[in-house]
Amino acid sequence: MRVSYNWLKEYVNIDIPAQELADRLTLSGIAVDAVDEPGAELENIVTGRITKIEGHPNADKLSVCSVDVGQEKSLQIVTGATNIKEGDIIPVALEGAKLAKGLQIKRSKLRGIESQGMLCSGQELGMEAKLMSPEMAHGILILAEDTPIGVDAKELLGLNDFILELDLTPNRGDALSVTGVARDVAAILNQELKMPAPKIVVGDENVESLAKIDIEAPELCRRYVARVIKGVKIGPSPMWLQNRLRAVGIRPISNVVDVTNYVMMELGQPLHAFDYDKLKNHHIIVRRAEEGEKIVSLDDVERTLGAEMLAITDEAGPVAVAGVMGGLYSEVTDDTVNLLIESAYFNPICIRRTSKSLGLRSESSARFEKGIDINGCLRAADRAVELMHNLAGGTIAAGAIDNFPAPITEKTILLRPERVDWILGVSVPKDEIYRIMLSLQFRVQEQGDNLLVTVPTFRPDITREIDLVEEVARLYGFHRVPETLPSGASTQGRRTQEQQITWDARKLMISCGFFEVVTYSFVHPRIFDLMNLPPDSSLRQVVKLQNPLSEEQSIMRTVMVPGLLEVLQRNLNRRLQNGAVFEIGRVFYPVSGQQLPEEVPVLAAVAIGNTPKTWNQPASPMDFYFIKGVAEQLIDSLALEGVEFKRHQDPSFHPGRCAKIEVNGELMGVVGELHPNVIDNYELSGRAVALKIDLNVLFRANRPVKQYQGLPKFPLVERDLAVLVKQQVEASEMLAIIKRAGGNLLRGTDIFDVYQGAQVPEGYKSVAFSMKFQADDRTLTDEETADKMKRIAKSLEAQVGAELRK
Template sequence: MRVSYKWLQEYVDIPVSPEELAERLTFSGVAVENIEYLGKDIEKVVTAKVEKIERHPNADKLVVCSVNCGQAENLQIVTGAPNVAEGQIVALALVGAKLPGGIKIGKSKLRGVESAGMVCSAQELGLDPKGFPPDQQEGIIVLPEGTPLGEDIKKVLGLDDVILELELTPNRADCLSMVGVAREVSAVLGTDFRPPRISVPETSEKIDGLVKVVIEAPELCNRYIGRLVRNIKVAPSPEWMQQRLRAAGVRPISNIVDVTNYVMMELGQPLHAFDFDKIQEQIIIVRRAGEGEKIVTLDNQERALNSDMLVIADGCVPVAVAGVMGGLDSEITENTVNVLLESACFNGPSVRRTSRALGLRSEASLRFEKGVDPNGCLRAIDRAAQLIAEMGAGEIVAGVVDNYPCPVENLQITLRPARLNRVMGTDIPTETMVDILNRLQLPVEAKDEVLLVTVPTFRGDIAREVDLMEEVVRLYGYNRIPTELPLGRSTQGKKTFEQGMQDKVRSILTGFGLNEIITYSFINPKAFDMLNLPAESELRNAVVVQNPISEEQGVMRTTLLHGMLEVVARNLARKNKDLALFEMGNIFIPVAGEKLPREELTLGAVVTGNRPENWNQKAEPMDFFYLKGILETLLEELGVKETSFVPFPGHPALHPGRTAQVLLAGRPVGFIGEVHPEVMENYRLSGRAYVMELALEEIIAVSVKTKMYRSLPKYPGVERDMAVVVKEEVLAADLLAEIRQQGGPLLKNVRLFDVYQGEQIQKGYKSLAYAFLFQSSDRTLTDEEVNDLYEKIQNALQTKFGAQLRA
């Protein structure tokens, strides 16, 4: 937002320099990014009148001018400006003048003729040529008739001004206008605020029956006002208005268009002017565009619209894209006689989406995007009518057409002074709070020990008590808040036990060569179909995301499998065939009666392909037992005991005959197995893949927090092997449990070291070979003791499982 210091002084007294004003505004929360002195590089440039023009004797494209700048004698100036003419008042750079860019003007000769200065163009004065009439864009500036001669050009063109460039936060839409900034300056400096007085001279003709306004999309347009102006005289706007517009960064066009832009910069309410005679059926319809409907906008571009866009239409076709740009067919031209002024309040997000979709961003769309005051629409359109009448550019028809389906009322908020001081750490008197709020044009009524504050609709950023607290404190001065160190018990900064165990899990798994992955917590609802989950599966009961980034991230995950398999698929597609990955993340389980789901920390892993080949080890497939070995080592390192594995054919995403459930003290905490061939096909995976998923929180909860020291044994141990033949369906884990039970405390270790099925073993049977270690901590065991335990184990296996010693 560019704020003219001179223009600002029309609405508020400013007894400080621009630099001090910028500093105080910045400290109050309205940041001033830059201060620009418009004419600081211009010296000795004055107004002058071209009295006489003669042809240059030695050049066809140059002329010799006799110029009167208010001095005793006229000056001779040589110029090649194509638009110079006798009687014009121009900008004359005298000998010794300085121009932007470090240019200095001296006495010179052009093709043998002496020139005592230079007549200046807009560009030579550092101005944008597009802000001037077409003939002056390529030539020199021509000033209005009656401009005093010898005047400093900075004063005449408004270049004796200072521009404050504001960097506004998105919530301060009220400061996107000169009056809004003036209101803020008044509050900061404590000086009087003088908004423009508006009075509209109207004709006897009434607008009733001349114009009709229909709002078909009230959710996108809260208010629409139309005002009719007759007998328009299109001409350049007054010089003072052009100067103010140029200072604000707006290019002057014509008096009617300039008035709409002027009011937008002054009051913050965008306006639009239609050629009323081109509005078919004299009706304005605010509606959504039809799918594929087209309009040619003011920039002469045909735009394709869609049903998400809001348009202003007449009885037949769209005449403007609401809040973005008008239509070419209804623009103001030299032939315009009657004008319909528009002042409306459009939905900000809708304008933002439309402007982005069409690639059109303007000062008007910027203000609608940030939000305009619906109760300021009438004031703005009346101000425009007043200015048109004062310029003699038209006759104002009495009344307005105002369609305001849901009027917005001022908000009332209770402010507790005691709570403000407690929250902010201040000791601001209540009287000071009332004074600050009144300076901000927020009326206050003291009631008991609270303040009842009325918030006008132009302050849409104030909605709660804390917003009022911020207003008071920022005007009171953040620098006046006492600086105090927080009090409290100092604590040692370190990770919790759970965080330490998570780090340990990462360290163990990466030590096995697994790489950690992180996948999205949001997944595609189709993932459950890809995992072959039945309709009644609990895993399908997922939290639905209300505003998903895309359809592929529509629900919260209830398992890590989908994310891991997608990573595998992506890597296999890029020829990365040997993969060992793990992920540690939350799954989200809905809880009946609760707004938020239960988050469960889960560990997942997947392997596929071969292990890396070494000089002493061939590349071998990573199979079920490879992943199971990693899991067993992990549990052992975490100090987790009483774990076991049982067949688990019930998981639909896994191979029914190659899956095990992980039990902890008899209760399930996860699973491990081979991915089902159908699921492999759904993810377009080749070969075989093995996965595991564990409830990590439950495992960490029973892990050993402190490792206990145990001295090395003093007495030798005795090793024995036992190979037994059992039926195929007998589980090795069941045999192992029975061996440990019969071996008692003297059986220190038992290990399965061989599984065999072949020619020497009967069909339907298998041979399992175990290695035993018997050892006592207080004596050397005798052969008799070891033999008794060995026979006890053998007899128990034979009785319970029908196991026979293998010869």
């Protein structure tokens, strides 16, 4: 938001420099990012009239001008400008003048002809090109015919000003206007706010006989004010109005359009002027747009409207997108004679959604989005027709159509001075609180020791007592609140258990050689086919986006592995044959009857190719046992109990190389080699392995507190055992039997050999175990160890039919 210092001075008697005002505004909560002085470099530039133009005798593209600048003699100036004519009034840089970007004017000769100055364009005066018409942006700046001669052009063009760049918080929609900022300035400086009331002279016709307004969507349009002015003459705005608009970043267009923009910046109320004669039967209907309804907006772009949008229509169709932009058909043109002025209050949420959906943001929509003063609509309309009458002539119809279905009353809030003192930690006198409330244009009544504060509707952000306390704090001065140390119990910042587990898992994956990546949460529906999922898979139940950027990102993911496979696919296309990547993110499942999906944190990892070769270790394939080893390391590092790996069937994984990970019987994840069809679908070479873990299940898993254990004092006894079992017997089942039978003396068991072939019957396999026995209080005897080995062998024989190998 840009605010002109000179414009503010029209409403408040400001007796401090612009920079000091900016500092005090910042301290009061309205941050000023910068203070610009557009004419800081300009010196010795006046207005002049071109009295004669002759061709240059030595140059076809140059002209010699005689320019009257109010001195005894006219100046002779050589120029190459093509947009000037005799009688034009223009800015003239005299000898010794300084222009923008450090340019200094000296008397010189151009092709043998002396030039005693320079005719100036807007850009040479430091004016922004985008805030001028195209012909003025690059040619000489042509001023109005009634501009006086010989006056300071810097002052005439409003360049002797300071522009305050405000960085407003979302709640301060009232400060999106000059008078809104002036209100705070008056309170800060303890000055009176001067707000002149509109003075309107009306004609004989009454507006009720000239137009009709119907609101069919009162929940989206809570008030609509219309005024009519006839017989206007469209033309350029006077210089003072153009200067005001350029100062706040708006390009002047015509007197009528400029007035609507001026009032919007002055009062914060967006307005729109319709060509009255183009409105069918002069009937305005405010309704929801029909789905697919079209309108050509003022920027000459055809827009398709949706049923959630609010449209301003006549009896033939839309003439404006409410609160965002007007329609091209009913715009004000040079031929416009009669006007209908709209001043309304539209639902902020509706305007925000419409603006975002259409990709169309305007100064108008920015103000409606933050909320305007619903009780200021009529005043803004009156101010607009007053200025239009003064600048464009015409006759104002008597009265205004004010369709206000449900008037809003002002809020009254109890403010307790002792509460102010307790919250701020400083004693603010009750009289000072009273003064601050009045300075903000709030009405105040005393109620014993307390105050009843009535808040006008131009401050919709004030709803509770604490909001009033904040107003006291910022205007009393935050710098006057004493610095104190915090009191009460304090806590040390630390990660939650879930955050710590996630952090530990991330470090473990990196230590295992995986690279962390981040992929999109929005995916294409085809990933389910690529992942070999059946049509009835629950993972195909997804959350669909209403406004997807493209079909490639039209749903929210329920699986994360596809995103990692796409990363490996891109790497493979760049000749990177080996890769291991992981991601910790969320998947999204729709919940029946709820608008928001269920978000589940997941760890997913994919690897392809071989591990890196080092000087002392050859490359090894990243196969099923590699990825299972990663999963086991993750489980061991987190000290999880009750974890089991079991054979599993998953349509995305190889039917014989896949295992599920269970914690106390609850499914936590899946690990294994991906199905060949999936590898082919993603155009990968070789084998690819994947791991996916539901972090919610991992968070719930039992993690016993780590306890200190002293080093063993007695020796370890190692024994080996080889058995024959049927091929379908799983190693995990045998390990569990051995662990139960070995009791407390068994400290560890590993499988060191699995054999099938000669000397082993068909349908059987030989499995060899290495076991370690140890006691804490004695050295184990051979008898004790042999007894444990016999018990283990008998248990294996009884439970899985194992036979000892001879």
